[in-house]
Amino acid sequence: MAKMNAFYAQSGGVTAVINASACGVIETCRKHKDKIGKVYAGRNGIIGALTEDLIDTSKESAKAIAALRYAPAGAFGSCRYKLKSLEQNKREYERLIEVFKAHNIGYFFYNGGGDSADTCWKVSQLAEKMGYPIKAIHVPKTVDNDLPITDCCPGFGSVAKYIAIATREASFDVASMAKTSTKVFVLEVMGRHAGWIAAAGGMAVDNEHNIPIVILFPEVEFNQEKFLAAVKEKVEKFGYCTVVVSEGCHYPDGKFLAEAGTRDAFGHAQLGGAAPVVANMIKEALGYKYHWAVADYLQRAARHIASKTDVDQAYAVGKAAVEFALKGYNSVMPTIVRVSDKPYKWKIGMAQLKDVANKEKMMPRSFITADGFGITPKCRAYLSGLIKGEDYPPYKDGLPNYVRLKNVAVPKKLKDDFQL
Template sequence: MAQGTLLYAQSGGVTAVINATASAVIQTARARRVKVLAARNGILGALAEDLIDTSKESIAAIRALAHTPGGAFGSCRVKLKSLEADRARYERLLEVLRAHQVRYFLYNGGNDSADTALKVSRLAAAFDYPLACIGVPKTVDNDLAVTDCCPGFGSAAKYTAVSVREAALDVAAMAETSTKVFVYEAMGRHAGWLAAAAGLAGDGRDQAPHLILFPERPYDEADFLARVKATVDRVGYCVVVASEGIQTADGRFVADAGGGKDSFGHTQLGGVASFLAGRVKDALGLKVHWTLPDYLQRSARHLASATDLEQAQAVGRKAVEYALAGMNAVMPVIVRGSDAPYRWKIEPAPLERVANHEKKMPAGFIRRDGYGIRAAARRYLEPLVRGEAPPPYGRDGLPKYVSLKNVAVKRKLPRWTG
């Protein structure tokens, strides 16, 4: 039996398969007879000593996490600053780890979470505390460096491509006497991976989506409106997919919601589809419909990609194996072997190469005119959305998801008020 406790936490926006990673982590650790605690609401739970004893959950419940969306233990958007600037929090975190004999810390999240895991590993080293810190990849934005793709992205990409294809059929049916333009807003602050995934919905100049707006390319309103009109004149209607993070040439977010910044330092975005719809209506006089799928993109477990599910579980298993092997400050990343047939494996990568680095769409993936994807993007994306992994359904016709008991362990320290 390994010595010490494993602490697992979820961070940032959740995905359709983040709980599948949690399920793999807990099952792998149980097989090694390692106690697993989960921090309630990410790093906040660790700081508040609000820890969940996963041993109180049945194996059936833990297995059911694999087909349950959301974040089973709660998540948060909190980024720790440097050790010097946030010393009180770091010292409190170390107290909690010591109190519960935590020797393995797995932080399941995106870029900022990789940065936090790296900082915690450095904290432990500075205080000579034996701790293995493993960052576990997760994000629908697919913007983590080093890894070929991010668990969570494949399912969101599948949802996006399917939704755009289905909506396009609806628009085509109504275009003669009704809707001429449909605008779909995809997640993606700085990287247009999800918007690109919509390109899988069609193949050819006249197949939807007709126009994709990427954050990697500046938004030119006059050019955009001209292309919308030209598409409607040629095809009879126009389906537009816009990343929420598109910016004008001067770097201003088109969808800046004016809500300030979150704790990660991110500008609050929202409403690019409604904005574009309004401009098309006012400038071209066309009837427009728009949609903002928002959380639906990342919670649609009923439409998960089988590839994505398999990869989410694989990184969870490897994260535990790496920790128990004594590895530290690494992340299990996905390495692609080939496109056809699609082959991949998991390898460790130093967190220093992941944290604070952002992977955007390669220029060679974006069509020369800036409004669609190239064959290279299609070769990259198609394997990630393949395969179906539906959840079990009940007699009521709805998916059978699990809710954990999430029994808290007894606190050993004074209540934290930081």
């Protein structure tokens, strides 16, 4: 096989470690210059491929690529753009193949969650049909931790670590203030469908840090009466209480807490988050003074406190993707395989994309305590390894010195523009 170029793109919501995967992909390709030509990155994800807006990563120094390991968010830009089915919009897939052909691209590394696994799978199918020799490998990434087969998803461990630390730190704060002031602190975390991130709040507790925490999971239908009773019990026992609420927490009828009443001056709903709703509910019913925080992007961008396990795994799946392609695999995804809980050990495995695409992995009910407000020892055993280790970025003048790439465009070869 003649030497072909590689294409790499970042998809969907970015994470603190998706660039570590990019680093793994690019560094490994550079180690195999006899087999792989240049690595082109899609500017703003798959849109960069559709519009032939490619970035020539060979213009970046080895130092700059190595520094990707420490930089949060998507160095080449990401996008929320789901390709339609082959039947609905075959033209998009054909366009991808055209661009790949024009730039002699034989490797397609797509770094994303469930949707992008599906896209990656379809690209490999179509390429096969069209007789174009491409190796399509999906590189897993999502803070939602909802990809099947893999034990965990790169990106999640760092969010989990951030939320566990934030919960512990803020709990110390409210404990200090509770005698005369704030008694309840509410922290809203991401996770619209699954409570993986909310569960991480429970990790703030250990034998030496006995912190009263009530967690509101999307998996457990919200019951206001039971919730308020749980908070009251904690405050009466400990003097304070921390509530970790998932943005996906909802009433039995499916209505999100976040939609449960906040209105702006014009009467528009959906202004607030779940945290202020929950905090206010507590104030109304129990009279406790509260504070609330919404972590939002801070949690998934917090490279300054990324989990070393997560960074290592993100790099490893990037590296493995290239190695799989070089071994001739197609339409697969590197996975994290758990070898042991204690000590936490893992290795790289492989999943077929047909088994990954369009499947969501929910949190097992056995990870949530019977009362619905906490995590079980089984959940702790699962999360424990994922948040382990620190991997501090370099600092300059008191701030993390996150690399910015040059992102030089590859000259276009196709004549026609593509309308998204």
